[in-house]
Amino acid sequence: MLMTEHAGKSLLAAHGIAVPRGNLIRKGNQVRSLKQSYPVALKVQVPSGGRGKAGGVLRADDAEQAEAAAGQLLQREFGGERAQTLLVEPWVEHTRELYLGLTVDGQIGGYVILYAPTGGVDVEHQEPHKYAFGSPREFRAHALRELLASAEADDALRERIVVMARRLVFLATAIDAITIEINPLAVLPDGKLLALDAKIVRDEAAAFRQADVAEEIERSRKREPRIVAKALAGNLMMVGLDGEVGLISGGAGMTMAAMDMIADTGLRPACFLDCSSNPTPAGYQLAFEALDADRKVKAILVSIFGGGTHIDRVAKVMNEIMQKRKSRKPVVFRMNGTGRDQADVVMQQAGLQNYPTLESAVDSVVAAVRAG
Amino acid sequence: MSVLVDASSRVLIYGIAGNFGRFSARDIAAYGTKVVAGVAPGRDTREVEGVPVFQNARSACASTDADVALVYVPAPAALDAVLEVLDAGCKVVVYPGDGLPVQDAVEIRAAARRAGAVLVGPNTPGVISPGKAKLGFMPSFCYTPGALGVISRSGSLSYEAGWRLTSAGLGQTSVIGIGGDPVKGLNAGEAIDLLHADAETEAILYLGEIGGADEYAVARYAERDDAKPTAALIVGASAPPGKQMGHAAALVGSKADTQAAKVEALRISGVHVAANLRALVDAAQAALRQRETITT
Structure with missing residues (x-):
């Protein structure tokens, strides 16, 4: 979960990292009531990258310019989203722009500190210096200092960077951040560091111990289309894909394999819909409601290869749902896995066909879509 | 063993x-x-x-x-x-x-x-060594003893693959579910080291997906002179960018995360890549045949 710059900077400030003193506004004319010396920077607050390049940051030298710039920024979309708020900050004179970040590297199985001596919008063009330390308690300031010796000739500056990196490690641990990126990190004329931007990604899995993450997940769920929002609220994993072939599946890998097989026929999957985290009557009911309500969906494939999910139980649930269901969209089943023998009996008694392979089931659902 | x-x-x-x-x-x-x-x-x-x-x-x-x-x-x-x-x-x-x-x-x-x-782990059905023991909740009937070592990021896909291999008469030495999370106790490269050192494993089948860098570790292994023949299936070709596909690590954020980029890297390294699930058994068979050519 990517936080807005303002939310990220608040967290940096709370953990001893200097940021410009900024204010949030919702309307252009609010600029005038701010106690702000000029020039200022106006920055759209959207949780997406590439904002600077997209023109989401403007400079204003007086109140009049600022109001005009604010009006302009609030009307435009950035990353497919219109900003609700702008951050107004003093335009800070600085001598250099650096890049400092902390992230999780799956290959080393832990955290890394990233540093580049030239930050800014084009930072991707250089390979940053990388200090991989794994577990937070394995972070060693002296190891980072040594690594940066070749990258940063200025001893005093290097020391400030090392101190800030240590603070990022503490911050990541405290707030369950999986990425903290400060770009640019400004060097001020007096040599001090100031975080001009903040990109913080929080770990959604940590919602059970981070109340603000749980609240943000709830808020972002409500921004989804109604059908998707309802499925997510029911603990299903759903991503709308806008196609004709409905897919109710279990397990991420098999859901993607079925999506790919559908796409190979020239049709499009309607969704990624993985019920494995709620394989209950209520969960499957919700999945059918979502796809039955979607007018684009012409037929539904139920593809489940159960391990921890016992498919004999799933078969019983499918039978109950089919008996009550009002929609006439064709449904094709392909279920295999733990409990398959009993599942076959249940399906046979219910008069439902269970296709033996994913290929045959996909071919059948595709034929149903084309016939409809 | x-x-x-x-x-x-x-x-x-x-x-x-x-x-x-x-x-x-x-x-x-x-x-x-x-x-x-x-x-x-x-x-x-x-x-x-x-x-x-x-x-x-x-x-x-x-x-x-x-x-x-x-x-x-x-x-x-x-x-x-x-x-x-x-x-x-x-x-x-x-x-x-x-x-x-x-x-x-x-x-x-x-x-x-x-x-x-x-x-x-986390986020895995576990490990099974067919005919010997199992440590997890994968459906037992999907597996049979044999010469193929299997590694999978996805549980459900490993059952499907196991069942296809078993139905086609291709048995397995071990099937290791490394899990779908970004940080794993055992990642793909480390799982490969185990199968590489296992004398009974003649060839390796890797089941991967979009996001993360495990597939590139598999490609690096396949480039080694002493690598065992390797086959792979990478799912998520139809996944849109920027959306998480169930697994925490299954997300296309950059070009290297895409199914196409991973398939290309694996192919260049000499891995037998199945274009889709339909071609899985053929790819595994090709890897096993390559082993026979090496040993005879």
Whole structure:
């Protein structure tokens, strides 16, 4: 979960990292009531990258310019989203722009500190210096200092960077951040560091111990289309894909394999819909409601290869749902896995066909879509 | 000898008193796995499926010589349960649960390494060495003994693949579920090292997906002069960018994360890549045939 710059900077400030003193506004004319010396920077607050390049940051030298710039920024979309708020900050004179970040590297199985001596919008063009330390308690300031010796000739500056990196490690641990990126990190004329931007990604899995993450997940769920929002609220994993072939599946890998097989026929999957985290009557009911309500969906494939999910139980649930269901969209089943023998009996008694392979089931659902 | 688990492994199930733990105890014992102890802190259960149940892992290991642990606890309790079985001396630990915070995954991975143990998971069905033992909840009928070592980021896809291979007469030495999370106890490169060192494994099948860099570790392995023939299937060709596909790590953020980029890297490295699920068995067969050409 990517936080807005303002939310990220608040967290940096709370953990001893200097940021410009900024204010949030919702309307252009609010600029005038701010106690702000000029020039200022106006920055759209959207949780997406590439904002600077997209023109989401403007400079204003007086109140009049600022109001005009604010009006302009609030009307435009950035990353497919219109900003609700702008951050107004003093335009800070600085001598250099650096890049400092902390992230999780799956290959080393832990955290890394990233540093580049030239930050800014084009930072991707250089390979940053990388200090991989794994577990937070394995972070060693002296190891980072040594690594940066070749990258940063200025001893005093290097020391400030090392101190800030240590603070990022503490911050990541405290707030369950999986990425903290400060770009640019400004060097001020007096040599001090100031975080001009903040990109913080929080770990959604940590919602059970981070109340603000749980609240943000709830808020972002409500921004989804109604059908998707309802499925997510029911603990299903759903991503709308806008196609004709409905897919109710279990397990991420098999859901993607079925999506790919559908796409190979020239049709499009309607969704990624993985019920494995709620394989209950209520969960499957919700999945059918979502796809039955979607007018684009012409037929539904139920593809489940159960391990921890016992498919004999799933078969019983499918039978109950089919008996009550009002929609006439064709449904094709392909279920295999733990409990398959009993599942076959249940399906046979219910008069439902269970296709033996994913290929045959996909071919059948595709034929149903084309016939409809 | 197989990798990680065999018929001589002495298995402890942490969280044995819950529905899932009870089912799994019965299921893996029926497969021939030696389940010697259970742990259920705070519960008065003394026995499950004929297995003695203890209040903590230390007393379970001391009384039963358990050396392998299967941990069934929800994510908020996982960090402490895994640290406990490591402290008790278990050298192979499987944590199948999903939704584990990355920070906790980093911590249990580091703790396992300090203890000289191997951690498999999170977010995995576990490990099976067909005909020998299983440590997890994959459907047993999908597997049969043979020469192919299988590694998978996805549980469901590994069942499907196992079932296809078994139906086609291609048996497996071990099927290792490394899990769908970004930080893994055992990542693809490390799992390959295990299969590379396993004398019974003649060829390797890797089942991957979009996001993360595990597939590139597989490609690097395949470039080695002494690499065993390798086949792969990478799913998620139809996944849109920027959207998480169920697994925490299955997200296309950059070009390197895409299915197409991964397939290309693997092909260049000489891996037999299946274009889709339909072509999986052919790719595995090609890898096994390549082995025959090398050895004859």
